[in-house]
Amino acid sequence: MKNFLDLLATEQHLDVVINGCPSMAGLRDHLIFGQGDTVTVDGIEILPRYQCLAIEGVLQIDQPFYCWYHTVSGQGWLLEPCVS
Amino acid sequence: MRIGNAGNLEYCRWANEQDPKLSENIRDITPVDFFQKSMVPIRAALLDGEALPRCGECYQMEQHHKVSGRQKQLLKVGVRLEHFEKTLASSPWVKEFARGGTTDELPQDWQIELGNYCNSACVFCLPEFSSRLAMEHQQLGLIAQLPPPSWTDDPKLVDRFIDTLTQSPHIQYLHFIGGETVITPAFKTILTALVDSGRNRTVAIGFTTNLTVWRDDIEELLVQFASVHLGMSLESFDAINDYVRWPVTLPTMNQQLSRWTALARQHNWYITMRTTPTVLSLSSLLTVYDYAWDQGISVESCNFLNRPEFMRPAVLPLEYRQQELDKLTAWIAQHSTDSDHGNIINIRDPNVVQQQLVQDLQSYVNYLEAESDQSWRLPDLVQYLKTLESRRGNGILHYLPQYEELFRSAGY
Numbered sequence: 001m002k003n004f005l006d007l008l009a010t011e012q013h014l015d016v017v018i019n020g021c022p023s024m025a026g027l028r029d030h031l032i033f034g035q036g037d038t039v040t041v042d043g044i045e046i047l048p049r050y051q052c053l054a055i056e057g058v059l060q061i062d063q064p065f066y067c068w069y070h071t072v073s074g075q076g077w078l079l080e081p082c083v084s
Numbered sequence: 085m086r087i088g089n090a091g092n093l094e095y096c097r098w099a100n101e102q103d104p105k106l107s108e109n110i111r112d113i114t115p116v117d118f119f120q121k122s123m124v125p126i127r128a129a130l131l132d133g134e135a136l137p138r139c140g141e142c143y144q145m146e147q148h149h150k151v152s153g154r155q156k157q158l159l160k161v162g163v164r165l166e167h168f169e170k171t172l173a174s175s176p177w178v179k180e181f182a183r184g185g186t187t188d189e190l191p192q193d194w195q196i197e198l199g200n201y202c203n204s205a206c207v208f209c210l211p212e213f214s215s216r217l218a219m220e221h222q223q224l225g226l227i228a229q230l231p232p233p234s235w236t237d238d239p240k241l242v243d244r245f246i247d248t249l250t251q252s253p254h255i256q257y258l259h260f261i262g263g264e265t266v267i268t269p270a271f272k273t274i275l276t277a278l279v280d281s282g283r284n285r286t287v288a289i290g291f292t293t294n295l296t297v298w299r300d301d302i303e304e305l306l307v308q309f310a311s312v313h314l315g316m317s318l319e320s321f322d323a324i325n326d327y328v329r330w331p332v333t334l335p336t337m338n339q340q341l342s343r344w345t346a347l348a349r350q351h352n353w354y355i356t357m358r359t360t361p362t363v364l365s366l367s368s369l370l371t372v373y374d375y376a377w378d379q380g381i382s383v384e385s386c387n388f389l390n391r392p393e394f395m396r397p398a399v400l401p402l403e404y405r406q407q408e409l410d411k412l413t414a415w416i417a418q419h420s421t422d423s424d425h426g427n428i429i430n431i432r433d434p435n436v437v438q439q440q441l442v443q444d445l446q447s448y449v450n451y452l453e454a455e456s457d458q459s460w461r462l463p464d465l466v467q468y469l470k471t472l473e474s475r476r477g478n479g480i481l482h483y484l485p486q487y488e489e490l491f492r493s494a495g496y
Contacts, residue, residue, distance in 0.1 A: 004131040004172075004181055012173045027174050042167055066174035070162050076430040079160050080176045082254040083188045 014041050014065055031061040041065060085119060086195040087245065089212055089263075091235030093118045095126045097195035097259070098153025099138040101391070104232075110241055115248045119191050127185030141387045148454060150388070150447030151431055159429050160193065160256075166427070190252040195259045196245075198270050199234025202263040204294045206329045207472065208362045208395045213263065224471055234263075236270035246277045255283070259290040259313070266297050275305040284309045292317055292358050295340040296332050303347065312353040313432070315384070316344055319359055321371040324483045328365050330476060345379075354432055356382045361448065362395040363465065364484065366408050369448070370415050373441055377419060382437050383444055388451055394465035397452065401459040404490060405452050412449050416442055462494035470496065 014025045017040045018033065025031060025041075033039050035054040039047040046059070050072055053059055061068045070078050086094040091111055092104035108118055129136060135143070142152035146165075155165060162175040172178070180187060202214040211218035212231045221227045235241045249255060258278075265271045271291070278284050289306075290313030306312055318337060319328045326333050348355045357376055361369055376383050389396050400408065421439045431440045469480050481488050481496070488496075 003133040007169055007173060008182065010169070012170050014170070027170060042170065064174040066167070066171045067162055067176065070159075074430060074433045074435055075159055076432060077160050077256055078162050078176065079192050079256055081180050081189055082192075083190075 015043070016041050025065075027066070028064045031065060033059045033061075035059060041069075044069065085115070085191045085193070087115070087197060087235065089197045089199050089234050090232050091241060093122070095123050096139075096153065096157065098142055098157070098387075099136075100141050102138065110235055110245065111238075115245065116190060120187055120189075124185040124187075127187075131181060131185060141390060145387055145447070148388070148447050148450040149427075150444065150451070151427075151429055153386075155429050156431075157193075164429065190254070191248075192252070192254055192256045194249075194255070194257070195261065196274070198260060198262050198265060198268040199236045200231060200263045201234070201268045202294070203267065203296055204264065204329060204332060206294075206360075207364065207469070208328065208360055208389065208392065210391065215263065220472070220475060224475060226471065234270075236268065242270050242273055246274060249274070250277065250281045250283065255287050257288045257290065261292050264294050264297065265291045266293050266299050266302050272302060272305065275302070275309075279305060279308050286310065288313065290315065293340075293344065294329070294332065295337045295344070298340065298343060307347075307351055312348070312351065314344060314348045314353050314355045315358040316341060316355065317358045317360075318372065319361070319365040320368040321375055322368040324365055324368050327478060327480060327483045328362065330478070345381075354434065356384045356432070359383055359385045360389055361385060361397055362389055363397055363399040364395070364480070366397050366400060367484065367486070369408075369445075370411060373415065373419075373445055376441055377438060380437050382431060382440050384431060385444075388455075392468070393458075394461040394468060396458060396461070397448070398455040398458040399461045399465060400452075401462075401490065402457050404487070405457075409449060409452050412445060412452075416445055416449065462490070466491055466494045466496045 012027050014027060014029070016023050016025050016031070019038050033047055035047070035051050035057045037047050050059065053072065067078065086097040086099070087110060088094060088104055088107070090104035091109045092107035093110060093113070093115060094107060108122055113122065126136070139154060142154035145152040146155070158164065161177045163171045175181070180189065200211070200213050200215045200218060202216055205214055205217040205220055209217050211221050211227055218227070218230050222230060249258070260271055262268050275289070278287060287309070288311035289309050292315035294317045317329070318341070319325050321334070323334065325337065329337070345355060347353075357372060359369070359372055372383060375381070419438070419442055421442055428436050428440050428443055431444070433440075473479055480491065
């Protein structure tokens, strides 16, 4: 990527590994994992690390993964546009 | 965004300092017009992948693995250098970025520099940041003229700025610096306006104090804010602090430190110790980290000191530098943390204070190992210290006897 337009023209995906099995997901996909699974996304441990966030045995990530991760990993404020 | 002491408007709180006359000024343009119009080419350049010259200090910090302002500001819009492309594409701001630099948004985050009104004259400071040092420099013939008046000396400009704040409904954070914030009239004026408008319930404020003064009226305002980040400036818990942060003395500093810390803990404020490591304070830097480790307080410095050039830690010759490096690396080894937090960018996360301390100190190790020897600046340092001492009546060798041979060789 050289500039922002290049970024927009490039398809991005998440590298998801569930119990050792690799797969791909979109950056904004709704992700659902079982509480007992071992999960990494782009090499970042998700389960069992965040199993405390699972509800009735299911961890749901219903916003863009990196926005969710920003919040759960204690990255502070995540500002959002207010006008547009 | 940043408004500098002269009223200069800057695109980033971390952008390298430049002559304020080269920047647009609140006297000539509203902050909103600056944000929405003047900053378009800057945003466009960044979106085009350019590395701006005024981002240089941040790049230097990243080179030594010190968390830079660039990283901190990117994080606020969800972007990290690791996974840069994916976090950028995932940012809530991606549609806004796609506008090529134009925006209808209003600033959500400000650094507000209130002027140079200050009762301290730290040896590493500059006249544009301390009125007391400015007076001293003028009396010593080091400067011909005092710095230009602060924008906060003009009530109309302060009102204009307050209007900007109160008309921006989504401001998240305001960081105030001086001079000494607590005694600067505009600090109270702006805090009062925020309280009167009810913005204190939603806006987080931060400020830095030099641990010399206390004002009950300021305390009464501060405690009305939902979130406060308190920065306390100090360089050491050794006597060298008296020399470097002249004329404050350790007993006064410790008294104020205890008082501010108690207030902050009572109201659950975020607290940090703000340091400016120099060639003079490097040898006692660990006293700050020891205290911080014991008290669970983080340590933060803006950058690796750039000006005055002769105060940079890199001015210490290699043989002296190695002694300090050995002490720093030994401290890190003794305070290693079993952490899987990786590179901590949100250094204000209260859950990782000790890891942040180790990470920050490691950046100084990296700096001292990598930066070239700038000891050729020592004669300038010695000349400057002698000039100040001629008026202050103190002497650096009383505080740093271990550097006597070094300073004598440079003309002391």
